[in-house]
Amino acid sequence: MTRLLYVEASPRKQNSYSSRVAQAFLESYQETHPDHDVEQFPLFQVDLPPFTAEGADQKMENIMNRFAGGDGIEAIGEWAGVMAEIGRLERADKVLLSSPVWNYSLPYRLKHWLDLVVQVGVTVLVNEKFEYIGQLIGRRVQIITSSGSSYEERFPLPTDGTKTDFMHPYLEHIFRFLGFEDIRTLRVHPTGIPGPDLEKMVAEKEEEARAAAKTF
Numbered sequence: 001m002t003r004l005l006y007v008e009a010s011p012r013k014q015n016s017y018s019s020r021v022a023q024a025f026l027e028s029y030q031e032t033h034p035d036h037d038v039e040q041f042p043l044f045q046v047d048l049p050p051f052t053a054e055g056a057d058q059k060m061e062n063i064m065n066r067f068a069g070g071d072g073i074e075a076i077g078e079w080a081g082v083m084a085e086i087g088r089l090e091r092a093d094k095v096l097l098s099s100p101v102w103n104y105s106l107p108y109r110l111k112h113w114l115d116l117v118v119q120v121g122v123t124v125l126v127n128e129k130f131e132y133i134g135q136l137i138g139r140r141v142q143i144i145t146s147s148g149s150s151y152e153e154r155f156p157l158p159t160d161g162t163k164t165d166f167m168h169p170y171l172e173h174i175f176r177f178l179g180f181e182d183i184r185t186l187r188v189h190p191t192g193i194p195g196p197d198l199e200k201m202v203a204e205k206e207e208e209a210r211a212a213a214k215t216f
């Protein structure tokens with residue numbers, strides 16, 4: 001059965017614009033693919049496994065083990081949590097990720113999840129030429145982000161350069177690094193100026209998301 005994993009990275013539930021547009025995507029997706037399995041994974045509501053000194057040491061130990069020709073270290077302690085989260089992602093054929101932009105970048109819970117699932121030695125292997133080969137091939141991801149301002153604008157002065165966007169280049173890079181070949185992005189912005197234009201923009205994005213889901 002085809003599985004879609006929905007990773008929700010805004011904690012704001014019904015107030016979240018990224019979640020709202022993702023919800024429109026999901027409803028349309030489920031209408032188009034009624035037999036597909038959808039797993040919801042709200043990052044601010046689930047207990048993500050810890051990844052501290054033990055996990056970081058195990059990560060490096062695992063890489064050394066793989067370089068030496070082993071099959072990887074035993075899934076105990078924090079590494080068990082890492083392997084469980086990798087398993088959840090590996091079971092998914094498709095990923096829907098919705099997230100706010102926080103301080104030009106990712107909310108910390110999303111980074112935490114990525115630090116669990118992006119593991120050289122497991123989800124990314126290294127070949128004889130020391131090239132990284134992402135293992136999550138044949139998968140696609142739809143990213144839906146929302147930000148208070150529009151990133152085309154200059155900030156804070158008109159003479160300043162374009163706002164620095166660390167979020168989209170990073171997300172697109174990290175999914176490519178994991179092996180995803182089909183990476184689609186939908187931006188919901190600017191959400192920071194209340195009024196009828198905001199509602200109109202969000203309604204248009206919901207419509208765009210519904211259409212995008214039909215071909216996902």
Ligand SMILES: Cc1cc2nc3c(=O)[nH]c(=O)nc-3n(C[C@H](O)[C@H](O)[C@H](O)COP(=O)(O)O)c2cc1C
Pocket residue numbers: 010011012015016017018019099100101102103104105146147148149150191192
């Ligand atoms: C901690 C925090 C940091 C934020 N940083 C940015 C930012 O760097 N750039 C921006 O345009 N908006 C920023 N915002 C505004 C959010 O991106 C905006 O409210 C967006 O709609 C949040 O997504 P959500 O509605 O899905 O929660 C920030 C909001 C919060 C709470």
